[in-house]
Amino acid sequence: MTTEPMHAREYEHEYGPDPETYDLVGVGIGPFNLSLAALSDSAPGLRTLFLDAKPAFSWHPGLLMEGTVLQVPFLADLVTMADPTSRWSYLNYLREHDRMFPFFFSERFHIPRREYDHYCRWVAEHLPSCRFDARVTEVEWDDRDEVFAVTHRSADGAVSRVRARQIVLGVGTNPVVPEPLRPLLTPAHAGRVLHSADYRTHRARLAGLDDVTVLGAGQSGAEVALDLLRHQDGSGAGGPYVRWLARTPAFAPMEYSKIGLEHFTPDYIRYFRALPEERREQLVREQWQLYKGVSEETLGEIHDELYERTIGGTEPRAALHPGVAVVAAEPERDGDGYLLTCRHAQQDALFEVRTSAIVAATGYAAARPAFLDTMAKLVDWDEQGRYRIDGDYRVALDASVSGALYVQNAELHTHGVGAPDLTLGAWRAATILNAVAGRKVLRVPERAAWTTFGAPGAAGVQGTAGVQGTAGVQGTAGVPGARVPEAGAEAGAPVVRP
Numbered sequence: 001m002t003t004e005p006m007h008a009r010e011y012e013h014e015y016g017p018d019p020e021t022y023d024l025v026g027v028g029i030g031p032f033n034l035s036l037a038a039l040s041d042s043a044p045g046l047r048t049l050f051l052d053a054k055p056a057f058s059w060h061p062g063l064l065m066e067g068t069v070l071q072v073p074f075l076a077d078l079v080t081m082a083d084p085t086s087r088w089s090y091l092n093y094l095r096e097h098d099r100m101f102p103f104f105f106s107e108r109f110h111i112p113r114r115e116y117d118h119y120c121r122w123v124a125e126h127l128p129s130c131r132f133d134a135r136v137t138e139v140e141w142d143d144r145d146e147v148f149a150v151t152h153r154s155a156d157g158a159v160s161r162v163r164a165r166q167i168v169l170g171v172g173t174n175p176v177v178p179e180p181l182r183p184l185l186t187p188a189h190a191g192r193v194l195h196s197a198d199y200r201t202h203r204a205r206l207a208g209l210d211d212v213t214v215l216g217a218g219q220s221g222a223e224v225a226l227d228l229l230r231h232q233d234g235s236g237a238g239g240p241y242v243r244w245l246a247r248t249p250a251f252a253p254m255e256y257s258k259i260g261l262e263h264f265t266p267d268y269i270r271y272f273r274a275l276p277e278e279r280r281e282q283l284v285r286e287q288w289q290l291y292k293g294v295s296e297e298t299l300g301e302i303h304d305e306l307y308e309r310t311i312g313g314t315e316p317r318a319a320l321h322p323g324v325a326v327v328a329a330e331p332e333r334d335g336d337g338y339l340l341t342c343r344h345a346q347q348d349a350l351f352e353v354r355t356s357a358i359v360a361a362t363g364y365a366a367a368r369p370a371f372l373d374t375m376a377k378l379v380d381w382d383e384q385g386r387y388r389i390d391g392d393y394r395v396a397l398d399a400s401v402s403g404a405l406y407v408q409n410a411e412l413h414t415h416g417v418g419a420p421d422l423t424l425g426a427w428r429a430a431t432i433l434n435a436v437a438g439r440k441v442l443r444v445p446e447r448a449a450w451t452t453f454g455a456p457g458a459a460g461v462q463g464t465a466g467v468q469g470t471a472g473v474q475g476t477a478g479v480p481g482a483r484v485p486e487a488g489a490e491a492g493a494p495v496v497r498p
Contacts, residue, residue: 033170217246221361254293
């Protein structure tokens with residue numbers, strides 16, 4: 001789908017004179033764009049607007065069960081890792097809500113998810129740059145006025161249009177469901193075949209069924225399995241039989257050692273970006289425990305629940321099956337459940353499972369938003385249809401576009417496992433903010449890890465020759481429309497696409 005850009009005179013005819021022009025418009029208000037909005041609030045001379053289709057801020061509402069905690073320390077809030085003096089810090093949120101002493105006495109480092117959600121809502125509700133009930137329907141590049149035209153619509157159908165010199169996409173990721181389950185994602189199976197993103201909505205109904213199967217070895221799968229187990233009593237009566245299946249070879253803890261966590265630093269991002277594309281793809285697959293594992297505490301709680309149920313020699317009404325993939329799924333003929341055909345990878349053995357419901361805690365993936373269709377030909381997509389992204393999180397665009405397009409949490413393939421992690425959220429937002437402003441609004445560290453990733457002297461290794469001035473490290477900051485080099489090109493002369 002392509003359309004001709006609407007220029008200034010046409011704006012005036014359809015929407016009235018002088019549409020508002022911003023230095024930066026953000027699309028989507030999740031934690032990452034909210035971080036950028038909060039840090040931008042103290043940037044003098046920078047006019048920003050952030051738009052979201054939802055009526056108010058919400059963060060994974062389907063998984064905000066009581067007792068669940070954030071997997072990163074509270075210091076990884078919206079601003080502290082980039083600007084601990086900001087009024088939008090979590091500690092100031094506690095002060096404003098008279099919770100500082102209770103928090104101090106609780107000795108928490110990892111805070112409740114429900115409180116993190118409430119903290120983000122507090123920030124979003126108080127930032128004048130955040131506008132909800134504003135679904136972006138179209139983004140165009142106006143080459144005459146050299147601005148992006150952003151059209152958004154409210155729930156009552158009112159259409160508005162603003163202009164932006166630069167845009168940042170923080171539209172989040174979409175739930176991923178295994179192929180065999182997709183034909184079952186229909187109204188007829190609602191509440192019985194679902195992604196974990198909708199678990200809390202259907203929680204009560206699932207707890208009343210005879211048998212529930214949970215797919216996925218990550219934190220969400222573990223928390224759903226644990227929550228269902230807790231609907232049983234101490235001897236396992238009540239609640240459903242809980243079956244937990246996962247493709248990974250084990251239900252493994254997430255990497256949480258002090259040195260291991262240095263993969264979530266700018267140092268590792270620089271190293272990762274300098275690797276060839278095929279090596280990056282391989283690393284993302286191999287490093288699943290860095291971002292798809294389960295916290296040791298949750299695994300311990302599941303073990304404790306199962307231990308309770310075996311007191312006196314009884315069998316737990318639960319089963320844990322790692323190394324298993326669902327290869328087929330169909331409703332049972334009586335319409336009261338589902339038949340899953342499963343394959344154990346190491347044994348190459350097939351077996352069947354009958355269950356009353358299926359919760360797919362199978363993760364999320366970045367997707368191209370439909371509102372970019374009108375300028376899709378101006379984006380320099382890679383061979384797999386993904387963004388090419390430089391070190392300032394700027395997307396490679398056609399040379400005719402003088403504005404800049406940035407993305408957040410769409411760069412797993414170019415920046416590594418830290419892309420979806422909240423630890424790097426404020427640092428990434430500060431990096432984007434400096435690039436948008438064309439000056440150093442916030443200082444970001446030159447080095448953050450003790451680990452030296454890569455061979456000394458190689459491209460992408462902090463403090464070695466060839467790093468300063470390479471694309472995405474420092475050389476393209478504040479240069480809208482800068483080209484992005486091919487993977488591995490940092491080791492030599494930059495590659496410029498025609």
